[in-house]
Amino acid sequence: MSWLDVSITAGIWALEILAIAVPVALSVAYITYVERRVIGFMQVRKGCNRVGWAGLLQPIADGLKLFLKETIIPTTANKLLFVAAPVMALVPALVAFAVVPFGETTLFGVWETAHVMAIADLNIGVLYVMAISSLSIYGVLMAGWASNSKYTFIGAMRATCQMVSYEIAMGFAIVTVLMMSGSMNLSAIVHAQQGGFWHWYLIPLFPMFMVYFISGCAEVARTPFDLIETEELVSGYFTEYSGMWFATFSLAEYGAMILISLLTSILFLGGWYAPLPVLDFIPGTVWLLAKTSFLIFVFIWFRATFPRYRYDQMMRLGWKVFLPLTLVWLAVIGLAIYTPGISDIINFWRPGVGA
Amino acid sequence: MIELGFFYLFSGLAVVSALGVVLSRNTVHSVISLIFCFFNAAALFFLLDAEFIGIILILVYVGAVMVLFMFVVMMLEVNFAGLREGMLQYLPVGGLVALVLFIEIVAAAGSGVFSPTGIPDPGHAAQHVNNTVEIGKLLYTKYLLGFEIAAIVLLVALVGAVVLTLRVRKDAKYQNISKQVNVNPDDRMRKVKM
Numbered sequence: 001m002s003w004l005d006v007s008i009t010a011g012i013w014a015l016e017i018l019a020i021a022v023p024v025a026l027s028v029a030y031i032t033y034v035e036r037r038v039i040g041f042m043q044v045r046k047g048c049n050r051v052g053w054a055g056l057l058q059p060i061a062d063g064l065k066l067f068l069k070e071t072i073i074p075t076t077a078n079k080l081l082f083v084a085a086p087v088m089a090l091v092p093a094l095v096a097f098a099v100v101p102f103g104e105t106t107l108f109g110v111w112e113t114a115h116v117m118a119i120a121d122l123n124i125g126v127l128y129v130m131a132i133s134s135l136s137i138y139g140v141l142m143a144g145w146a147s148n149s150k151y152t153f154i155g156a157m158r159a160t161c162q163m164v165s166y167e168i169a170m171g172f173a174i175v176t177v178l179m180m181s182g183s184m185n186l187s188a189i190v191h192a193q194q195g196g197f198w199h200w201y202l203i204p205l206f207p208m209f210m211v212y213f214i215s216g217c218a219e220v221a222r223t224p225f226d227l228i229e230t231e232e233l234v235s236g237y238f239t240e241y242s243g244m245w246f247a248t249f250s251l252a253e254y255g256a257m258i259l260i261s262l263l264t265s266i267l268f269l270g271g272w273y274a275p276l277p278v279l280d281f282i283p284g285t286v287w288l289l290a291k292t293s294f295l296i297f298v299f300i301w302f303r304a305t306f307p308r309y310r311y312d313q314m315m316r317l318g319w320k321v322f323l324p325l326t327l328v329w330l331a332v333i334g335l336a337i338y339t340p341g342i343s344d345i346i347n348f349w350r351p352g353v354g355a
Numbered sequence: 356m357i358e359l360g361f362f363y364l365f366s367g368l369a370v371v372s373a374l375g376v377v378l379s380r381n382t383v384h385s386v387i388s389l390i391f392c393f394f395n396a397a398a399l400f401f402l403l404d405a406e407f408i409g410i411i412l413i414l415v416y417v418g419a420v421m422v423l424f425m426f427v428v429m430m431l432e433v434n435f436a437g438l439r440e441g442m443l444q445y446l447p448v449g450g451l452v453a454l455v456l457f458i459e460i461v462a463a464a465g466s467g468v469f470s471p472t473g474i475p476d477p478g479h480a481a482q483h484v485n486n487t488v489e490i491g492k493l494l495y496t497k498y499l500l501g502f503e504i505a506a507i508v509l510l511v512a513l514v515g516a517v518v519l520t521l522r523v524r525k526d527a528k529y530q531n532i533s534k535q536v537n538v539n540p541d542d543r544m545r546k547v548k549m
Binding site: 006078081122123124127128130131132134135137138141142145153156157160164167184312313316 | 357381383387390406407410411413414417418419422423425426429485486487530532
């Protein structure tokens with residue numbers, strides 16, 4: 001491989017990365033807008049509607065405002081870690097998008113076979129996403145500790161407990177998906193759910209779908225589980241942050257929310273396949289993004305509907321409800337696969353693996 | 356060529372971050388260096404096509420073990436002056452241990468086991484070989500007994516940790532959450548006829 005080839009490959013990679021990172025950043029901006037409008041609608045008020053038509057320029061105005069604000073570093077803070085923490089929170093949230101398949105394309109018939117639209121179609125895609133998203137905790141922990149304040153530190157401690165607890169339930173929920181698909185490759189998992197909504201893992205794994213989505217909600221600390229940034233902590237681990245560094249934390253939070261929604265669509269809702277095979281003429285990417293948008297809407301809906309959990313209740317939900325539930329369902333699926341008679345039923349969702 | 360460059364990059368960074376663990380005055384900085392060191396070790400596994408082991412290293416060590424490490428280290432308030440007081444007292448024993456370790460490392464490095472002839476280049480696995488599937492096949496057939504023993508040991512450690520740290524305090528009032536969840540209005544409200 002000559003240096004020219006290497007640089008061409010690197011250039012294509014850079015373009016691919018930009019093609020995902022820029023839309024993610026833009027959709028984060030507009031999710032904040034949608035969130036305010038939807039919650040406004042649910043609470044019978046207008047929401048932001050002043051800047052631009054129907055308030056559509058509001059996220060840009062917010063961004064500009066945050067950009068122009070002064071970044072204050074507390075004098076007693078550990079300066080190095082204080083500055084590094086928002087970056088360490090944002091990087092995992094964006095890097096995890098590298099393996100997410102956004103659909104299949106033949107590039108309008110230029111290629112003979114359909115290629116998966118992902119930066120890296122890894123064999124261990126699921127594990128990669130789990131590993132990378134578990135790193136986002138470091139940004140939170142470091143922000144809480146480096147600020148050198150009681151409130152931020154309590155916020156960071158709560159965040160650690162919460163994320164570590166819910167990761168286990170999420171992992172086991174994913175294991176049931178792996179048992180059905182027989183592969184850790186995200187595009188292979190989607191392929192196994194081809195052929196209409198009755199083939200989706202949503203049906204045999206419905207409890208796991210609920211566990212995964214609610215745990216995802218806890219993992220990104222969205223409202224019923226947002227005790228790491230509650231009022232009594234004066235907004236938790238990022239109390240001391242201002243301006244762009246503060247915005248970086250929200251970028252990470254909303255980026256993680258998009259990722260959880262995307263993964264739930266891929267793992268349980270058939271990814272880029274249409275719910276009815278008749279509707280396959282609509283491009284797969286549109287379906288995937290539609291499913292993801294609906295799940296993001298559900299996130300916002302949760303926020304407008306549910307009161308916050310108490311801390312011990314949240315820990316109980318993770319360890320005493322979700323963990324046993326996932327273990328039981330793991331056993332149910334395992335037994336179903338190896339019991340003659342029942343295995344015929346379960347193998348309906350396991351094309352290529354069972355049968 | 357590029358591969359060799361990446362090998363030296365990752366192994367060099369691993370050595371530098373390992374030095375950072377030992378030499379850093381701030382314990383939190385040490386933990387962060389250790390995390391970075393694990394990352395570089397995982398990258399070396401990736402270079403060997405062992406993507407499953409590499410990602411498990413990140414998932415287990417960086418994603419779980421080091422989080423708890425950092426959690427504990429952040430809560431400790433280490434008294435550095437107090438630690439340095441005993442320095443001279445421990446120097447002979449510490450120096451001896453360091454010397455023995457150094458000799459062992461030199462002997463191991465010079466023994467020829469860790470040389471290109473001792474460990475031949477395994478080359479790259481074929482494109483269709485799935486690391487995870489191969490490890491799974493070996494683990495659940497040839498090494499099943501060892502695997503199960505490891506699982507039992509871990510289970511014992513887990514139960515032991517719970518038994519050692521669980522304290523049920525008689526004087527503390529615990530909330531019974533299932534009771535709280537299952538409560539109905541009649542338990543809390545009494546209608547009085549006027």
